[in-house]
Amino acid sequence: xxxxxxxxxxxxxxxxxxxxxxxxxxxxxxxxxxxxxxxxxxxxxxxxxxxxxxxxxxxxxxxxxxxxxxxxxxxxxxxxxx
Amino acid sequence: xxxxxxxxxxxxxxxxxxxxxxxxxxxxxxxxxxxxxxxxxxxxxxxxxxxxxxxxxxxxxxxxxxxxxxxxxxxxxxxxxxxxxxxxxxxxxxxxxxxxxxxxxxxxxxxxxxxxxxxxxxxxxxxxxxxxxxxxxxxxxxxxxxxxxxxxxxxxxxxxxxxxxxxxxxxxxxxxxxxxxxxxxxxxxx
Numbered sequence: 001x002x003x004x005x006x007x008x009x010x011x012x013x014x015x016x017x018x019x020x021x022x023x024x025x026x027x028x029x030x031x032x033x034x035x036x037x038x039x040x041x042x043x044x045x046x047x048x049x050x051x052x053x054x055x056x057x058x059x060x061x062x063x064x065x066x067x068x069x070x071x072x073x074x075x076x077x078x079x080x081x082x
Numbered sequence: 083x084x085x086x087x088x089x090x091x092x093x094x095x096x097x098x099x100x101x102x103x104x105x106x107x108x109x110x111x112x113x114x115x116x117x118x119x120x121x122x123x124x125x126x127x128x129x130x131x132x133x134x135x136x137x138x139x140x141x142x143x144x145x146x147x148x149x150x151x152x153x154x155x156x157x158x159x160x161x162x163x164x165x166x167x168x169x170x171x172x173x174x175x176x177x178x179x180x181x182x183x184x185x186x187x188x189x190x191x192x193x194x195x196x197x198x199x200x201x202x203x204x205x206x207x208x209x210x211x212x213x214x215x216x217x218x219x220x221x222x223x224x225x226x227x228x229x230x231x232x233x234x235x236x237x238x239x240x241x242x243x244x245x246x247x248x249x250x251x252x253x254x255x256x257x258x259x260x261x262x263x264x265x266x267x268x269x270x271x272x
Contacts, residue, residue: 015243019218045188046188046189050189050251051219053200054200054204054220057197057220060197067119067122068101071101074127075090075127078130078131
């Protein structure tokens with residue numbers, strides 16, 4: 001594992017961390033920082049809750065059944081045409 | 083009814099499970115349920131016709147969302163990319179967390195806003211920001227997948243996502259204060 005990172009570096013990495021786009025090494029450094037820095041941990045939790053909230057809202061919107069059926073019919077006739 | 087061919091069955095198996103994601107994204111991009119339905123239908127037909135170019139085993143959802151987005155740009159979005167987004171890229175919106183960490187450190191107020199208002203606030207974001215936020219935070223696409231779908235650099239994806247989230251947080255916060263979901267910030271001067 002690399003050098004301990006400071007709060008500014010942690011803030012810069014927060015978005016990538018929450019998106020799980022950090023390399024394993026950078027992620028481990030970030031984890032280590034969050035474990036010992038309460039203010040950064042709290043901020044990360046706030047941002048994570050926000051993103052989770054968006055995901056939950058998104059999941060509640062579903063493709064209408066009528067559209068689903070219309071698309072199935074269209075594809076069927078498209079497939080029959082070959 | 084004739085049995086679908088092997089290719090047809092494969093397409094159904096790979097593509098149909100993503101109809102919810104396609105519809106949700108279409109709704110956010112067009113802002114209109116009937117246009118969203120047409121967009122999803124056009125996307126599925128195009129996808130089926132392009133099925134041979136698709137490599138099975140790659141990310142079907144990302145592939146379909148890319149077709150959806152391109153169809154939207156070419157056939158549904160009459161205007162060119164909004165120049166306003168370029169200006170907004172320079173704006174550094176303030177971090178909501180810093181402003182409300184004393185009153186609501188966990189951002190509990192977000193959960194108290196009804197779905198409809200959250201979606202309205204997303205729809206009100208500038209289009210370039212909105213599409214990145216939708217693909218990333220609502221559909222779970224990675225930076226790389228979004229960059230490929232939108233044909234923009236990964237760095238642009240990141241900065242648009244950053245600003246989209248900040249703008250959305252600010253607008254949801256404003257709404258929450260307006261409707262009494264969260265008390266207005268007190269002035270701690272002196």
